[in-house]
Amino acid sequence: MLWTPAPPDLTLGEGEEDRTWDFLTVVGGSQAEAQACLTEALQLQARGALYKAHAQAWAQLWAECGLDMVGPLPLRQALRGSLYYLLSALPQPKAPGYICHGLSPGGLSNGSREECYWGHVFWDQDLWMFPNILMFHPEAARAILEYRIRTLGGALGNAQNLGYQGAKFAWESTGSGLEVCPEDIYGAQEVHVNGAVVLAFELYYHTTQDLQLFREAGGWDVVRAVAEFWCSRVEWSPREEKLYPEHHLGLVCPGYHSGVNNSVYTNVLVQNRKNLEIYEAVTSPQGPAMTWSMFAVGWMELKDTARARGLLDRSFASMAEPFKVWTENADGSGAVNFLTGMGGFLQAVLFGCTGFRVTRAGVTFDPVCLSGISRVSVSGIFYQGNKLNFSFSEDSVTVEVTARAGPWAPHLEAELWPSQARLSLLPGHKVSFPRSAGQIQRSPASLPGRTF
Template identity: 80%
Template sequence: MEDAQPDPTVFASHSLPRDPRLLATVTNVYLGTRVYHDTLHVSGVYNGARGSTHRAVLPSPLNVRLEAPAGKGAQLTQTFALDTNTGSFLHTLEGPSFRASQRIYAHRVLPHVLAFRVSIARVAVGSRPIKVLLRSAFSPESPDLDLHLGPEFQGFRYLWGLTLTPEQPGGPRQEVHMLWTPVPPALTLGEGEETRTWDFLTVVGGSRVEAQACLNEALQLQATGSLYAIHMQAWAQFWTGCSLDVAGPLALCQAVRSSFYYLFSALPQPGTSGHVSHGLSPGGLSNGSQRECYWGHVFWDQDLWMFPNILMFHPEAARALLEYRVRTLGGALENARALNYQGAKFAWESAASGLEVCPEDIYGAQEIHINGAVVLAFQLYYHATQDLQFFREAGGWDVVSAVAEFWCSRVEWNPKEKKFDLRGVMPPDEYHAGVDNSVYTNVLVQNRRNLEIYEAVTSPRGPAMTWSMFAVGWMELKDPSRAQSLLDRNITNVTEPFKVWTENADGSGAVNFLTGMGGFLQAVLFGCTGFSSPHRVTCRGVTFDPLCLTDISRVCVSGIFYRGNRLNFTFCKDSVMVEVTAQAWPGAPQLEAELWPSGAQLPLLLGHKVSFPCSAGRIQRSLP
């Protein structure tokens, strides 16, 4: 299977992957699905008790295929493309007399809306009607919801229901309401018409009133011809303000772009607020049905692998992810009590309540390093934003103090060594349980000798983020050759043609693996720039110590957020350029670049580019 064009932002092919798990996803902060899949998921809607809880399956009206009438297929060329510029999936049929296309997207501005639009255009002289077929296998059924067809609303079909089983005994059954455009078996460009477009909407809400209100909002935009236009404009605005680009091999550029797209498509548009986050699961919102992609549960993957990338570009979304931990603190407190400890023990796998929902007890009891990942995310957020209101008034400090209380009750005094031990844990190396004083759980550090030792004994079947972290380590030690080889090894988890990541390089495990994408992005974002030395973002500033790898001549980072300032960076082999492009609020502190080892301090004024020879340094607040 070959790409139809070598574009790092558009992933196109003349055929679909044989494995349907590898189809492109279309997702926003509230809804997610894979193209041509019979299932969609709603953020935060789970079915099943405790360890059986999983994302509830809602039948997808978007599962529609565009086809040519019988006898016309041999004359047609078809292309399938994921266009990250517009956040949409495009299927095109082109023949001697017409071009037909179907564009599928999760609306960027209206998160309760999924849509597809079909267009037919003449490309040759003629006036005869042109017909295309729409193949739909939609059935209003779900294994997870008690669904009922209701009366139509303004010509839209209506389906509603409740989940079958609450996550916890006595808990609420969640409610879902869906309205959608009926899909006809065929569409016809009439005699004499040159072009025509049809829009098909799917709207989901937590109540009938909410679904109808969201539909009316979408219909108002549709009536002015701007429904798709404002979605497209929002994506254009996103890419203008937030991006990570490398000058290097096409495969690497595509891996960076696809990772950025799939991860950030699951988040609200920057600059918007009011969205409630239910956490990010390893396979994203498009996956997570029963026995699929960790059932849609939230792990440490969110806090350690995804969060650092999100924080650097999108602090509002980063805060929303932390608010998920605040809302589920009650469950974390109960988890600790169930294990006879004080404070809060965040679930190894959580869903809506924060209570442990891991199907196997040993992981929930022993993988306590999740607490370290959660608090690290809170710490990084504070350093980047100085958002004291979140910690004082919105529950941030409650989480930090409760985790500290857990650690104090979890350690055991070792009189012989005269130190505290953490005994009986399972580190990230899940091949071993009951470990005393795990290096990772106790510390979270290390250097060259550790890289040499652990790289040699790390399982080649490890998950996607394995080699990205080794690459970061070698970049910190200024070994570009070894770092490049590990980065190249990392992208073997990227599948064709839509650059969907799998958990393991052989294609097994979770798909649309946001965890692996997060690890890979950290290798580029924090490794090539040196933002990772020593701790990405600290109370003193953002450190940089760039290193261009063997195959990378330039790294451009646009939209880095630090203390109310937006910054662009360009790192080349011989030079660094920094520019403050915007300030998020009046009174945002003025920044400067302090260069090492010279100690030179360069003011960073709004709208002014500052260039200097390639060196290490720190972006920090200017002192009066």
């Protein structure tokens, strides 16, 4: 790491009301790489072009993806800020040596001793951050999965140390994949991380059809090892003549409820009004930032827009002004630059308001209009080699395929429910229809897409 030193004091001249000072920090994989990058940055700075280059790079990134709405400005700013910090924590796409070393709850900016979980990687990466990244940047999503592939050896060791087969991904992981949680009990019992890891692989496959990752790059090894771990944990119940998983953490937030058998969290995801009413009432008001986002999604599924709207507002209470930086808890305590909370909040809009669900058959949608929000727009959605824009209002939905990665990318269509009407989605043509549920899927007439 190299940087330009900051002076001991900053002074304005006589009659001078403001001045800007620029300081640079460069982090590289080697001294030579860092020095080369710092030299380039200093040259841009000397020409007065550094900020312009920075702004142009971000403008290009925003042109490729976006999540916005016609609604309250604080809500729009929270969406933009959350997506900004999440993208900032990722390596630059297509950069040389593009490797992701995992996303910690505090991103790149925090993680010293006893701060922000030491910068370790949790299930937060796979469950709370990954789905948002996957919808816009599949190459970055793949890089996150490759981190899990590279750390599979450590996960195999974790399972062996606990007396099980297969792989147990660490509750707190670093470069080795070995468990580095300071408290042994969490490393041993927080096994739900495995489910989040495999869910990320499943969502990635349905979205990209990238068989190469699984066949040649180690993805299948991860899935198989997790399956072996779960199989080695089941116990036979003579009374019921069934196999059950032995005790593990699980229900609302697994970290709050330990040592239960046959956990609902692991075995089935139950979404209904009674569950939401019961668990919303008993969930700690001091819970982490992503808590209320998921309740908002649940109420949107049930079309209770009033309750969903209130919880959506509550879900970004952990955001601090003026730079929209999140903390883990609404009172300012916990991890700083809390990407986990930002990821949950983004999901409340990206998957809650739109109703997006990535399935084997396609991407389902079921848009919900909340009070004070007249339109939601999502641009740059990636699905099987196609880039799409999706927007909706109280009256209508508009879908447009803006680009195809190549002739191998399948043609898409929108199937509307319950009418089952099918509308072709041709590149460059906007398709609008009355607001309804449906699914974006491969057209039956489309030739099979290649793997990539």
